[in-house]
Structure formats: structure tokens, C-alpha cells
Amino acid sequence: xxxxxxxxxxxxxxxxxxxxxxxxxxxxxxxxxxxxxxxxxxxxxxxxxxxxxxxxxxxxxxxxxxxxxxxxxxxxxxxxxxxxxxxxxxxxxxxxxxxxxxxxxxxxxxxxxxxxxxxxxxxxxxxxxxxxxxxxxxxxxxxxxxxxxxxxxxxxxxxxxxxxxxxxxxxxxxxxxxxxxxxxxxxxxxxxxxxxxxxxxxxxxxxxxxxxxxxxxxxxxxxxxxxxxxxxxxxxxxxxxxxxxxxxxxxxxxxxxxxxxxxxxxxxxxxxxxxxxxxxxxxxxxxxxxxxxxxxxxxxxxxxxxxxxxxxxxxxxxxxxxxxxxxxxxxxxx
Amino acid sequence: xxxxxxxxxxxxxxxxxxxxxxxxxxxxxxxxxxxxxxxxxxxxxxxxxxxxxxxxxxxxxxxxxxxxxxxxxxxxxxxxxxxxxxxxxxxxxxxxxxxxxxxxxxxxxxxxxxxxxxxxxxxxxxxxxxxxxxxxxxxxxxxxxxxxxxxxxxxxxxxxxxxxxxxxxxxxxxxxxxxxxxxxxxxxxxxxxxxxxxxxxxxxxxxxxxxxxxxxxxxxxxxxxxxxxxxxxxxxxxxxxxxxxxxxxxx
Numbered sequence: 001x002x003x004x005x006x007x008x009x010x011x012x013x014x015x016x017x018x019x020x021x022x023x024x025x026x027x028x029x030x031x032x033x034x035x036x037x038x039x040x041x042x043x044x045x046x047x048x049x050x051x052x053x054x055x056x057x058x059x060x061x062x063x064x065x066x067x068x069x070x071x072x073x074x075x076x077x078x079x080x081x082x083x084x085x086x087x088x089x090x091x092x093x094x095x096x097x098x099x100x101x102x103x104x105x106x107x108x109x110x111x112x113x114x115x116x117x118x119x120x121x122x123x124x125x126x127x128x129x130x131x132x133x134x135x136x137x138x139x140x141x142x143x144x145x146x147x148x149x150x151x152x153x154x155x156x157x158x159x160x161x162x163x164x165x166x167x168x169x170x171x172x173x174x175x176x177x178x179x180x181x182x183x184x185x186x187x188x189x190x191x192x193x194x195x196x197x198x199x200x201x202x203x204x205x206x207x208x209x210x211x212x213x214x215x216x217x218x219x220x221x222x223x224x225x226x227x228x229x230x231x232x233x234x235x236x237x238x239x240x241x242x243x244x245x246x247x248x249x250x251x252x253x254x255x256x257x258x259x260x261x262x263x264x265x266x267x268x269x270x271x272x273x274x275x276x277x278x279x280x281x282x283x284x285x286x287x288x289x290x291x292x293x294x295x296x297x298x299x300x301x302x303x304x305x306x307x308x309x310x311x312x313x314x315x316x317x318x319x320x321x322x323x324x325x326x327x328x329x330x331x332x333x334x
Numbered sequence: 335x336x337x338x339x340x341x342x343x344x345x346x347x348x349x350x351x352x353x354x355x356x357x358x359x360x361x362x363x364x365x366x367x368x369x370x371x372x373x374x375x376x377x378x379x380x381x382x383x384x385x386x387x388x389x390x391x392x393x394x395x396x397x398x399x400x401x402x403x404x405x406x407x408x409x410x411x412x413x414x415x416x417x418x419x420x421x422x423x424x425x426x427x428x429x430x431x432x433x434x435x436x437x438x439x440x441x442x443x444x445x446x447x448x449x450x451x452x453x454x455x456x457x458x459x460x461x462x463x464x465x466x467x468x469x470x471x472x473x474x475x476x477x478x479x480x481x482x483x484x485x486x487x488x489x490x491x492x493x494x495x496x497x498x499x500x501x502x503x504x505x506x507x508x509x510x511x512x513x514x515x516x517x518x519x520x521x522x523x524x525x526x527x528x529x530x531x532x533x534x535x536x537x538x539x540x541x542x543x544x545x546x547x548x549x550x551x552x553x554x555x556x557x558x559x560x561x562x563x564x565x566x567x568x569x570x571x572x573x574x575x576x577x578x579x580x581x582x583x584x585x
Contacts, residue, residue, distance in 0.1 A: 216424060219389070220424070222386065222417065223422035223495070224421065224440060224495065224498065225414050225415070225416075225417035225441065226440075234444075239431065
């Protein structure tokens, strides 16, 4: 880097180094470890540009404003133009965006930590809400007597589905963190909080699809001498599964985009490690969008956009899966 | 010989009474037809015989129904055992959305009747043969039962009902959703089955009752108006209402 303008004073030296990401030390070290014979030679090396140079390259920084208002000074611009003319500034697909955790530097920040946080949260959410919701739906639809009490439960489940998510976040904060002392900022707590939100959605979907199983199938099973339990487990529940599953996926897709409750249980923390288990601190994709959108650097605008695209792609895939499950496996009743 | 003896059966749906003091003797290995206009309680009575009314929460059955001296209308009765002995065929064919084989094998499976795969194959084959369906489906037992034609579906339901060798089969308008050819096949089947089982059939078709049954009961407004040999009911009924219904003057 310094060879671009040898013999220059220390101040300019510092300005040159600012043009690349501070990761350059590690990048040089990696290259040397891979090729020990490069030591003492002059070789070309790819370095990650700093986010400011990146923005200059993309034309997002106007050059005609006074130097003291610019993040890139005249000297750096001059060097940039020289490098650009020589064809030494390359744009490459940013793989590290998907493999790196969050960072304070826009050019280094990635979604690996928040993506894994989201995956773990959704898995925890599924593990908690699906069994409880399906069993609750089966009980209410197939076994519970119809009386004032079960009517009351039904009304409450429907109301629960309409409760603002931030209230569930406060519940998670107050109960899971304060009372049960679960580790804060983790997908475990996030997942359990989200499962409270998903629960009513799945119960309602599962009840609707249980109700859609024609009574004649239940009668057929009962008339051949199946008990209530056998009728439910052998016939009604398997037949209702496609509807239940697609309802579950839609419920999870809702949970996927949920931000407010996660902020309250502390999943808004700056996490620069990739979580390996649900009890490691993590962010989640929507919270990552929230965190980045608060950052001042211009580079984070692009990070936010990319993160939104990943989240939307995830959502589209899940809703598609729900549709496919429904259409492929649902039985048609003539 | 009497198989089922019902005495003073009253049925209520909530506060509405659907059956009034019905007493009837159903003879063994005969076909008993129950006729009457819609809503007269004949299906309600049929469903008392295998306790299918239990499914309806607001339904209450009073009186005594004895099958081989076993009180059916008792809380202590094992309903699962009863329904193994008293099969039922419904108005609309309702095979499970599973394979033909699974449809027939389901009853024997849950009651643990077959000890081995071979025995199960044998039960399925025998049941389908008795239901006069074997020749049509023997090459496609792994196809979905709901893919059969209406008449075939109904015979599949009959095969399913006889797979657990019941002593009684209840049929609730089994031919009302079928065309005349399929109806004729089912009627022939009923004729064959009565050598081994007692059959109670609810029907809207007077000619069907006349063709298949030995005894006929006429229901009207929840009451059993007249019960006797089919010949007598159709040719020389005692009751004026029966006479009017048979001759098509009302109903």
C-alpha cells in the first residue's frame, strides 16, 4: 500500500491505510501463511476496500462538496482514481456477507450470526408451539365437551392471536428472563417467546382442518369399533395434517418477521460471533435490519437492503412450502 | 329366534322427543326393513342398535334394547365390543381415503383378529368375496378406495363391515346414492349375507323393502305404527296409515 507513494510522510501513510478495511493485517497474514516463500518479495494482494472507498467506487459519494465535509479526502480520491485507472479496483460477489457475523465496519458486516439466530429461534419456536398447539386443537375439537368453559377457551385463543407482539416480548422478558433466569439474548428465549405468538395461529389452523374432515369418516371408523382415540389418531389427525402443517408454516413465517418481542428479550445485542447452539447469544434477521438501519455509515444502507432481500426470500420460500404442502397432500372430498 | 329385543325405547334430542315407546323384535338371520317418511325416526332407531347416537351429545336414549340378553342401552356396555359385533353401512359410501386393502383390513387390525400377514390377506379376500367385489378389485388392492365407483365404494364399505364377522349388520339407506344396477347388486348381496348375519335395513324404497326383507316395520312421527311379516305389511296391513303409506297416498 505504502509503495503507491513511497517516501510519504506518516499522516498520508495513515490515510492510505484507511482506504482498506482494517482486516488488511489478517489478509496479509493469511496470504503469507499460505505462501511462505512470498516473504521478502513484492507480490500483488487483494485487500478488502473500506466502506468509504466502496461508496466512492459506486458513485454514492458526491465529489463536488468541500473536502472537510467529505469522508474521503482529496489525497485519498487521487489515489483511488489512480488505482481505478490501472484497473486495480475490483467488484466481487460479497460471499463474506453470508459467512461473517455482524461488525461495526460496514464492509465486514455479514448476516451469518443473525441468520443462524433466526434459524435456531424458528426451530425452538416450532419445537415448543407445534406439539402443544396440535394437541390443544385435537383436544378442543375431538374430545372436549362443548360447554361454557371450552367456549371461554376458544374465545381466548382467538383473542390471543390478535395480541400485539410487543406484549409477548414483555411476557418473555418478565417471565423467561426474570423468573426462570434463562440466558438472555439467546434464540432459546426468542424461540419460546415467538412460540407464544405462533401457538394460537397453529391451533386455529389445526382446528379448522380437523373440522374439515367429514363426519362420515369418523362414523365409518366408530362403526367398525374403533375407540374415540383410535378414530382420532388413525383417521382424523392424519387427514387434517396437510392443513395443520401449512398453517404451521404460515405461523412460523409470521414469527420469522417478528422484531419487537426479540428486541425486548435482548436479541438486539451486537453479536460478532456465529451462534452454534440455541443458548448462544444471537441476533435475528429482522432485528439485524433494525440494528443496521440505525447505523450512520452509508455502507449499511446496502447491508440493510441485502438483509431485507434475504428475509423476503426466506418468507417467500416458506409460504411456497405451505402452498405446496396444502395442494399436494390435502385430500379432496367429493 | 329373536336376536334383538327392544322395549319401550324413547329417544330425545335435547328437549325434542324423536322416538316414542318403540318395541320391536328383530329375528336372527333375517332381513328386517324399517320404512317410513323422512324424519320418522327409523334411522334414529337403527343408530340405537350400535350406540352410534353416543356421538350426538344432546341425544338421550331411554328404554331397554337387548341383544342376546345383553343390555345395549347401559353405561357399562363396552361400546367397542358392541360395534365389533354390530356393523354398520351408511347412506353415503364412506370408505377411508386409504387403499382398498387397508379399508378392509382396518377392523381386523384394531381388534387384533388376524395373527399373521397371511391370515389378514385371507380375511381381506374373504370379505371382498362376500361383498361381491373381489373379482373387480383383486388386481388393484393397493389403489385408493375412494377412487372406486359409487356402487363399488358401497360394496367396499360392506366388505369393511363384514371383515370383523359381525352378528348383525345395520344398513342406513345403503342404496340411496346408487344407480339401479349397483342397487340390484347390493340387494343380491343382502340376500346372500342373511344366511350368516342378521340385517336391519332402513330404506325409502318400498319396492326394495318388499324385495329384500322378511319383516317390515313402519315408522311414522317417531312411533312404530306396524310391524310384521313383509308380505302382510305390503298386502294386508292392519293399520290405515300403513295402508296409505304403502299405496303412496302420503309420505
